Amino acid sequence: MNQMLSIVSPMHNEEHGILEFISEIKRIVSPLGHDFEIVLVDDGSKDKTYEVAKSAAKDDKRIKLLKLSRNFGKEAALLAGLTYSQGDLIVMLDSDLQHPPELIPSMVAKFQEGIEVVKTIRTYTEKQSLQSTLASKMFYYIFNKLSYVPIHSGATDYLLISKRVKEVFCSMGEYDRFNRGLFSWIGFESFTFEYVAKERFAGETSFNLRLLIRLALSSITSFSGKPLRISFYVGLCTLGVLFLYLLYVVYDFFHHGTIRGWSSLFFSITMLGSVQLISIGVLGEYIYRIYNEVKRRPHYIVDEKSNL
Ligand code: UDP
Ligand code: MG
Numbered sequence: 001m002n003q004m005l006s007i008v009s010p011m012h013n014e015e016h017g018i019l020e021f022i023s024e025i026k027r028i029v030s031p032l033g034h035d036f037e038i039v040l041v042d043d044g045s046k047d048k049t050y051e052v053a054k055s056a057a058k059d060d061k062r063i064k065l066l067k068l069s070r071n072f073g074k075e076a077a078l079l080a081g082l083t084y085s086q087g088d089l090i091v092m093l094d095s096d097l098q099h100p101p102e103l104i105p106s107m108v109a110k111f112q113e114g115i116e117v118v119k120t121i122r123t124y125t126e127k128q129s130l131q132s133t134l135a136s137k138m139f140y141y142i143f144n145k146l147s148y149v150p151i152h153s154g155a156t157d158y159l160l161i162s163k164r165v166k167e168v169f170c171s172m173g174e175y176d177r178f179n180r181g182l183f184s185w186i187g188f189e190s191f192t193f194e195y196v197a198k199e200r201f202a203g204e205t206s207f208n209l210r211l212l213i214r215l216a217l218s219s220i221t222s223f224s225g226k227p228l229r230i231s232f233y234v235g236l237c238t239l240g241v242l243f244l245y246l247l248y249v250v251y252d253f254f255h256h257g258t259i260r261g262w263s264s265l266f267f268s269i270t271m272l273g274s275v276q277l278i279s280i281g282v283l284g285e286y287i288y289r290i291y292n293e294v295k296r297r298p299h300y301i302v303d304e305k306s307n308l
Contacts (some may be wrong), residue, residue: 024101
C-alpha cells in the first residue's frame with residue numbers, strides 16, 4: 001500500500017524563499033515513491049507570500065494552501081496545517097530552508113522501521129551569535145529543571161510523526177501550545193537525527209527577544225507548576241530560620257535587656273511574613289489543580305492493543 005506523505009510548513013513573510021522551498025521539497029521527496037502533499041500555512045504574512053504560494057498551487061494540485069486570518073504564531077499555524085493534512089506520515093519543517101530537506105529520506109526510512117516520532121537536533125553553525133546560543137542553552141536548562149517532560153537543548157520543530165501521533169497532538173485542546181514540549185509529553189518510541197543549521201535562504205527571522213521571552217515563560221508555565229509552589233517552600237524555609245533566630249532573640253531579651261518592643265515587633269513581622277508566604281503557596285497549589293484541569297489534556301494514550 002502506498003502511504004501518503006504530508007509536508008507541513010508554516011510561512012510568515014517568506015515571499016522570497018517559498019518557491020525555492022517548494023522546488024527543493026519536490027526534488028527530494030519525489031524519488032521516495034510516496035504520494036505526497038505539501039501543506040503550506042500562511043500565518044498572516046505582511047508581504048506577498050500568499051500570492052506567490054497560490055500561484056505555485058495553481059500549477060500543482062499537491063500543494064495545499066491555508067491562509068490564517070491573522071498572525072497566530074508558528075505553533076498555531078502548524079496545528080492548522082496538521083489538522084488539514086491527510087498523510088499517513090507527516091513531516092513538519094520551517095519554510096525558510098533552515099531545516100535541511102535532505103534529511104527527509106532518512107526520516108522516512110526510520111518511519112518505515114516502525115518509529116512514529118522522528119526528531120531532530122540542531123548543532124550550531126559558527127555564524128550563530130554567542131548570545132542566542134547562550135540564551136537558548138539557558139532556557140533549556142531552566143525548562144528541564146522545572147518541567148516533567150525533558151527536551152534536548154538543541155531540539156527543533158523539524159519532526160516526522162505518524163498519523164496517529166498527529167491525531168493525539170491535534171486533540172490536545174490547550175490554548176498556549178509549545179510543540180516540542182507537547183511531542184515530548186505524547187511519548188512513543190522516537191529516534192533523533194542531528195543536523196547543522198543553515199543560514200536562512202531569504203528574508204529574516206520573525207522572532208525578536210520580546211517574543212522569545214514570552215514564549216519561554218509560556219512554555220515553562222504550561223509544563224510546570226513548580227513556580228506556583230515557590231512561595232510555599234520559601235515560607236517554610238523562613239519559618240525554620242525564624243524559629244532558630246527566635247531562640248536567640250529570647251536569649252538576648254533576658255541577658256542583654258534589648259530595647260522594649262523590638263523582640264515582639266521582630267517576632268510579629270517575620271511570623272506574619274512566613275504565614276503569608278505559606279498561605280500564598282497553598283493558594284498556588286489549588287490554582288495548580290485548576291490549571292491542570294482546564295488544559296483538558298487526555299489522561300493517557302494507548303500505544304498498542306491486542307485481543308480487544
Ligand atoms: N513563522 C510563522 N509564524 C510566525 C513566525 C514564524 O509561521 O509568527 C514561520 C516562519 O515562516 C518559518 C518558521 O516559522 O518557516 C520559523 O521562523 P523563523 O525562521 O522566523 O524563526 P527562527 O528560524 O529564526 O527561529
Ligand atoms: Mg528560521
